[in-house]
Amino acid sequence: HFNYSFPTGFWPVYAAALQSSTHGQEFVSARYFDLLRNYRRHGWLVLYLFGVSPVLCESFLRGRPHSMAELTPGPFSSPTPPASG
Structure with a gap:
């Protein structure tokens, strides 16, 4: 399924811009x-590049042990960045 329009x-x-000889609906199609x-x-x-992003909502991790790092309040990411200190 492809659902996108300009x-x-x-x-x-x-x-x-393309200096096309076709116009209108023929060009659009x-x-x-x-x-x-x-x-x-x-x-x-x-x-x-984008579909295997290791970012997920905190609700998937609530009450479960994990090694994900919190990016901002809400989403988590993996791998966990090294601890500073």
């Missing part, structure tokens, strides 16, 4: 298919 005003500016194709091609990298 504002309507973006498309004429983008078409002009073609560019969305380009975006989808590239997402499928590079989607594994997006998942690798």
Whole structure:
């Protein structure tokens, strides 16, 4: 499932920047298919870089022993940074 859209005003500016000979809905549809194709091609990298983030909400750890470091009030991260002192 791919659910992403650009504002309507973006498309004429983008078409002009590309000096495209196609305009309107034909241009918009073609560019969305380009975006989808590239997402499928590079989607594994997006998942690798952002989908395996070791950050989670404190509610998952409440009442359980853990070695996660608190980033700010709420989210925790791993690996735990070295203790200062």
